[in-house]
Amino acid sequence: MVNLSLIGYGTVGKSVVKSIASKTTKLGEKIQKKLVLTEIYELDGAVINPKGINLQSLADGGNIRQHPDWKPGVKTLDHLAKALGQIVIESTPTNPNTGEPGLSHVLTAIQAGKHVVSSNKGPFYLQYAKILNLAKEKKVKVRFGATVGSAIPILAAKDTLAGCEVVEIQAIINGTSNFILSRMTTENEPFELALKEAQELGYAEADPTLDVGGYDAAGKLVILANHLMGWSKTIKDVKIEGITRVTSEGVELAKKKGLLIKQIAFAKDGKLEVGLRLVPQTSPLATMGTLNAILLRTDVAGDYYFVGRGAGGPEAAAGILSDVIYIARDLPE
Amino acid sequence: MVLELEVRLMDAPGKLIELLEPLSKNGANIQGVFHMHGDVEGNLIPVLVTFLLPELHFETNLNKIKKGLLAKGIEIVRLSAEQAFTISFLALGHVFQTDFVDTIKRLSKPGIRVISIEARFKSINDPSAVLFSIQIENKKKETELVQLIDEISKEKDLVIIKG
Numbered sequence: 001m002v003n004l005s006l007i008g009y010g011t012v013g014k015s016v017v018k019s020i021a022s023k024t025t026k027l028g029e030k031i032q033k034k035l036v037l038t039e040i041y042e043l044d045g046a047v048i049n050p051k052g053i054n055l056q057s058l059a060d061g062g063n064i065r066q067h068p069d070w071k072p073g074v075k076t077l078d079h080l081a082k083a084l085g086q087i088v089i090e091s092t093p094t095n096p097n098t099g100e101p102g103l104s105h106v107l108t109a110i111q112a113g114k115h116v117v118s119s120n121k122g123p124f125y126l127q128y129a130k131i132l133n134l135a136k137e138k139k140v141k142v143r144f145g146a147t148v149g150s151a152i153p154i155l156a157a158k159d160t161l162a163g164c165e166v167v168e169i170q171a172i173i174n175g176t177s178n179f180i181l182s183r184m185t186t187e188n189e190p191f192e193l194a195l196k197e198a199q200e201l202g203y204a205e206a207d208p209t210l211d212v213g214g215y216d217a218a219g220k221l222v223i224l225a226n227h228l229m230g231w232s233k234t235i236k237d238v239k240i241e242g243i244t245r246v247t248s249e250g251v252e253l254a255k256k257k258g259l260l261i262k263q264i265a266f267a268k269d270g271k272l273e274v275g276l277r278l279v280p281q282t283s284p285l286a287t288m289g290t291l292n293a294i295l296l297r298t299d300v301a302g303d304y305y306f307v308g309r310g311a312g313g314p315e316a317a318a319g320i321l322s323d324v325i326y327i328a329r330d331l332p333e
Numbered sequence: 334m335v336l337e338l339e340v341r342l343m344d345a346p347g348k349l350i351e352l353l354e355p356l357s358k359n360g361a362n363i364q365g366v367f368h369m370h371g372d373v374e375g376n377l378i379p380v381l382v383t384f385l386l387p388e389l390h391f392e393t394n395l396n397k398i399k400k401g402l403l404a405k406g407i408e409i410v411r412l413s414a415e416q417a418f419t420i421s422f423l424a425l426g427h428v429f430q431t432d433f434v435d436t437i438k439r440l441s442k443p444g445i446r447v448i449s450i451e452a453r454f455k456s457i458n459d460p461s462a463v464l465f466s467i468q469i470e471n472k473k474k475e476t477e478l479v480q481l482i483d484e485i486s487k488e489k490d491l492v493i494i495k496g
Contacts, residue, residue: 245492249453250425250462254494257421257464261494276494278423 002031002328003052005039005085005114007076007105008092009064012119012146013040015313016089016320021059027321031329038084040064046074050084077104081112087327088114089320094122096215096235103127110134110142115331117323119146119316125219125235128226141327146319148173148220149292152308153322155227157296161304166228168297169267173220175290175311176204176211177243177263182288184251185260191246203290203311213242214263214274221265221272228296229267238272246276254278260286334444334470335364335385336395339411340402341377352380355401359394361386379410388443419448420475421466422482423494428463429454431489439485444470445478 004020006013020027020037028034036052042064047053049069057067064070080088088109092102099122106123109116111134118124123131124144135142145155153160172178176198183194195212198204210216218238225231243263254261259278262285266273279285284305287293292310297303309315338356342348349366356363361384369379386394402409428436429452440447446468454461469478479495486493 241492245425246494247425247460247462249455249460250423250492250494253451253453253462253464254423259421259496261423276492278421278494278496 001034001036001333002331003036003038003084003086004089004324005041005080005083005087005109006037006089006091007041007080007102008090008120009040009042010091010093011313012091012316012320013089014058015317016091017055018059019314019317019321021055023321027325031325033328033331033333035324035328039079041074041076041079045070045072046076046079047071048074048079048083076101077108080105080108080114083112083114086114086331087324088116089324090116090118090120090123091316091320092120094120094219096122096210096219099123099126103131106131106142107134110138110140113138113140115141115327116143117146117320117327118142118144119150119320121147121219121223124226125222128223128234129232143323143326144223145323146316148223149294149306149308149310149319150312150315151318151322152292152294152306152310154224154294154296154306156322157304157306158228161296161298161301164298164301166296167268167299169221169224169228169265169295170285170297171217171221171224171265171292171294172262172285172287173224173265173292173294173310174211174214174217174263175292175309176208177214177217178287178292179203179290180212181243181246181251181261181263184246184248185255186288188248188252190248191244212244214240217263217265217274218272221267221274224265224294225267225272231267231270233272238274240273241275243276258282262286334388334391334414335383336361337411337413338382338384338409340380340382340407340409341374342380342407344373344376344378349380351405352382352402352407355398355405356382356384359397359401360390361394361398414470418472419466419468420478421464421496424463424465424486424491425494426460426489426491428452428461428489428491429457431491436485436489440465440467440478440481442477442481444474445481 040047047067047069090105102120103123180194183189218240262279264277285293294306363384365383367381448468449466452463
């Protein structure tokens, strides 16, 4: 049996609970151990049950605050060290400037000797080295595959492509921007209309600055470069240009020449950039809609492309559970 | 423009100087000389010379070089320009209201040449989209072009989308 603690019960947290509830047998078979959720923390309290939380009502859409094991007023940081969870799943929303509260959750969990799985990217593009160094000192594992590309196994490529060095990254890693640019291309919509559509479909936040301004992609790029290329960068090292000034005329002119305007995140020669590029329509990076695409250029084995859905609750939950299984496999019964 | 010259020289002292003299006398900047000893035919060694010939009086100087080599009895096996290539980029913003002629002039440098432009705009007062195709004579010129583009885009507040 492996105990889990979940912090954050938003879109991603709910999907994690649903996945554990519905796939508990299959997940258990993969590692020959049962995964048991013992704590779910929210801002104003927590569901706690040392024998394992009954997830059915939550999986059916029930209110977390009406769960029989709900304990109001429990503070995550105060309780985390005594939680039964051996693996802490951090899925709170990202604060792009401070990384909080996720950063404190991650550091506190590691300090308490717990393994950590995170879908929250803020702590990792702001304090990557600090987190990884502390984890090394405390001899715990930290996995954050869901922070970039959700379930796309891009960070796992560090292990699967260990025989070569990644020398360059080119990536479409913000689904919202890619959706907007795609609509401008296929439907000839102006930027404002495509953005409104993205908001109506739930792909863009009410304040879309992080996505269309390029900051979300920049944060993910930092994580990719630090993890896959061994760099020690933060988001402040990224040259960033958003998509807000892309015009219908520009999209149309590019299209006529067989090109697409794309927001690409680059890492090469120690430099990081999120900017606009003309990409041939035949390129593997010419993905449309919310699809992510990542090119890893290696020193000896050529180019590798990873393409898939990079956002959404179920996708992030799949990425989180992949990391949980990776860690749980080696844990004692 | 960078050129490659291939000749066959007698394997004897002083022959290389004979080869290089017409080049250096006519404005060529020698960048490399390569003896292909593995391909010797009889007493003749293939030699490859890479040199830069400035655009000013390019044709005249090239003809003089050819004549000079001929006069010394050196047969030209091959004389070719390094492959030039074209870079495209899209400029978005007030491309026409920010002195378009100045932009074109500043993008025209030795070894860098604007070969076509294509534009889209609603009206001349609205932001426009202009696709530039620029021929550069070699890879080294790419860095110079990128610097030029960055400089112009900052000064004129244009969004540049590179190919």
